[in-house]
Amino acid sequence: MFDFPESWIFAWDIMKFIDGIVDWVVITFEPFFHAFNIFILRGFLVPFSDFLTWIPWWATILLIGLASWRVVNRRFALLSVGFMLIINLTGLHELSMMTLAITLTSTILCVIMGIPLGIFAARSNWFNTLLKPILDGMQTMPSFVYLIPALMIFGLGKTPAVMATVIYAIPPMIRLTNLGIRQVDPQLMEASLSFGTTPWQTLRKVQIPLAMPTILAGINQTIMMALSMVVLASMIGAKGVGTEVLAGINRLEVGRGFLGGIAIVFLAIILDRISQGIAKKNQ
Amino acid sequence: MLEKNIKISCQNIWKIFGPTPESILDNIQDYEGATKQDFLEQTGHVIAVKNVSFDVYENEIFVVMGLSGSGKSTLVRCINRLIEPTRGSVLIDNDDIAQMDKDALRELRRHKLSVVFQYFGLLPHRSVKDNVGFGLEIRGEKGREKDEKINAAIEQVGLKGWEKNQIDELSGGMQQRVGLARALAIGSEILLMDEPFSALDPLIRRQMQDEFVNISSEVKKTVVFITHDLLEAITLGDRIAIMRDGEIVQIGTPQEIVSYPADEYVSDFVKDVPKGRVILAKHIMSQPDLIINREKNLNETIEEMKANENKITFVVDDRQRMMGLMTIEQAEESLAEGKTKVHEVINEEYPSASRNDTIEDCLYLDNTENLPVVVLGRNKRLLGMITRQTIINSMQSGNITNEDNTEQ
Numbered sequence: 001m002f003d004f005p006e007s008w009i010f011a012w013d014i015m016k017f018i019d020g021i022v023d024w025v026v027i028t029f030e031p032f033f034h035a036f037n038i039f040i041l042r043g044f045l046v047p048f049s050d051f052l053t054w055i056p057w058w059a060t061i062l063l064i065g066l067a068s069w070r071v072v073n074r075r076f077a078l079l080s081v082g083f084m085l086i087i088n089l090t091g092l093h094e095l096s097m098m099t100l101a102i103t104l105t106s107t108i109l110c111v112i113m114g115i116p117l118g119i120f121a122a123r124s125n126w127f128n129t130l131l132k133p134i135l136d137g138m139q140t141m142p143s144f145v146y147l148i149p150a151l152m153i154f155g156l157g158k159t160p161a162v163m164a165t166v167i168y169a170i171p172p173m174i175r176l177t178n179l180g181i182r183q184v185d186p187q188l189m190e191a192s193l194s195f196g197t198t199p200w201q202t203l204r205k206v207q208i209p210l211a212m213p214t215i216l217a218g219i220n221q222t223i224m225m226a227l228s229m230v231v232l233a234s235m236i237g238a239k240g241v242g243t244e245v246l247a248g249i250n251r252l253e254v255g256r257g258f259l260g261g262i263a264i265v266f267l268a269i270i271l272d273r274i275s276q277g278i279a280k281k282n283q
Numbered sequence: 284m285l286e287k288n289i290k291i292s293c294q295n296i297w298k299i300f301g302p303t304p305e306s307i308l309d310n311i312q313d314y315e316g317a318t319k320q321d322f323l324e325q326t327g328h329v330i331a332v333k334n335v336s337f338d339v340y341e342n343e344i345f346v347v348m349g350l351s352g353s354g355k356s357t358l359v360r361c362i363n364r365l366i367e368p369t370r371g372s373v374l375i376d377n378d379d380i381a382q383m384d385k386d387a388l389r390e391l392r393r394h395k396l397s398v399v400f401q402y403f404g405l406l407p408h409r410s411v412k413d414n415v416g417f418g419l420e421i422r423g424e425k426g427r428e429k430d431e432k433i434n435a436a437i438e439q440v441g442l443k444g445w446e447k448n449q450i451d452e453l454s455g456g457m458q459q460r461v462g463l464a465r466a467l468a469i470g471s472e473i474l475l476m477d478e479p480f481s482a483l484d485p486l487i488r489r490q491m492q493d494e495f496v497n498i499s500s501e502v503k504k505t506v507v508f509i510t511h512d513l514l515e516a517i518t519l520g521d522r523i524a525i526m527r528d529g530e531i532v533q534i535g536t537p538q539e540i541v542s543y544p545a546d547e548y549v550s551d552f553v554k555d556v557p558k559g560r561v562i563l564a565k566h567i568m569s570q571p572d573l574i575i576n577r578e579k580n581l582n583e584t585i586e587e588m589k590a591n592e593n594k595i596t597f598v599v600d601d602r603q604r605m606m607g608l609m610t611i612e613q614a615e616e617s618l619a620e621g622k623t624k625v626h627e628v629i630n631e632e633y634p635s636a637s638r639n640d641t642i643e644d645c646l647y648l649d650n651t652e653n654l655p656v657v658v659l660g661r662n663k664r665l666l667g668m669i670t671r672q673t674i675i676n677s678m679q680s681g682n683i684t685n686e687d688n689t690e691q
Contacts, residue, residue, distance in 0.1 A: 187400065187404055188404055190400075190404065191398070191404025191405075192404075193365060194363060194365055194396075194397070194398040194404075195392060195393065195397070195398075195418040195421050195465075195469070196388075196389040196390065196392035196393035196421055196422065197389075197421050198389065201421055205417075205420075205421075206406065209406070209408045210406075210407070212408075
């Protein structure tokens, strides 16, 4: 009598129900998903990845060094050049570029979808209330749970990896855009309205510029979270530095895993500091 | 008196904040006499503006004065519907703005009304020039015409040379100049000023007030000016409305407010006002009893003075220009000396003031003979006179009237 009556439990039915829905979705929308897969692959991932791996290694180092110097400082430029040299010396340049392509593609998708969603959430309390638990879920739900349906839909490869990354990395983009716009001084909104601005003008000339530092912080967070999905992405067939880490784990080659891990950390530091530098410049 | 055009007419404006303002307003008579606190406890609503009506004439500076919480800022926002009045109408050039749809309201704000805020409301990511041009940009102006308007406004407020600066590089006073320039740039007929100088330190405030008086006399705008500072109200206002707990207690010229406070609340306010510096010559001057042309015969003049029991007469030329004063003693002495015309006698040394001089200025004029102060307009035109007794009466507390000096 201390236990919950077993006959009341209906977990099995719910599972069946969800399975049914997923099956139905996979089968019914197969052509659509196929088209979407091709679109993401051909439209973004493959050309981007090809481009990044096509650039000569020294040009990549030069560009990263230059960017670091322009938006951070000279010391960090030297550091990032050092990081990139180490990545090259460990033979991980090409894989790193593939990882960069997936990360940046995911980030771009997060920005394209996240900023409008964040703006909408800032304008509508109703939508914001609805969105909040969904965003919480996206960040806390173990990725594998949505990876399986993603695999069923897109098969192994880069697209489900990007999908999983976007689901995990988009919440800070939406949240910080929402926050940034809500934090705009109501007095400035009033001043702007008193000159007869339309809602669109208020958004474009007042809210977005004033929210920009916060939005840029959101982009920085999104990049970091996207990078943290790299290993998981390799598990479902997206080639990159994560593949090395995974191989290290599978074959119990600690050294291989470690080098892969270091490359991810270096990429993370470079992306973090450069995106933060851009955000600071904008303030 | 000239016929004045009514520019803004506020009629029976109510603003109640709370969940169901309409139904509260329908039963407002039930709460007659309730204090603000009682009303809030009983209804959960706050009355910000309570059945307020007033007219603002074209090109006048109308000041709404009240302490914080008196509803003055809410009231001014009702004029351009930054806050929707619960009831009542606001007519601007006889158009009821409560009836306007969003587009019409937007057009109104873009062209006819501009606002200067206490908190400046400038965009920190824009330069001075781009802030000043904000209103023009919003209504789609561009190119040379826009630049010219911006430059004119910047020059008007004395910010030339600062165009490229960022807002945070400017002091408070300078920032409010930008706010003022932004409002002037759109060339609106009406300027709403919500405590524009309250956030500034006293010296800068004084300077801005002076400059504002100059600017507003140049640009001919109808101004609704909100302040909590009575001295500011008196310095700037053509007329003043005093608000308390959402109601207008008194509307009048500065001199009327200071001299005839409508109730205890207002008289408490004006008690500490240095009247000598508030009341201006034009407020208390009266018509000279006797104005004589300089070519008149001395003989006739003396008779006329005696008939009217005048001790002094004002002598003017054909164009009403003040020539001098003549006392009855002087006149009789000179007649005995054989002089015949008024202009041979007149005393050309007399105390004079202009109509906007304060009565304190009038009092300290060099005037040992206790002559009346002569108020002169442009080209020494005779406008009126003020006796010393009038000045002293008006500086004392209590009522003063223009009739006082006719008794002298």
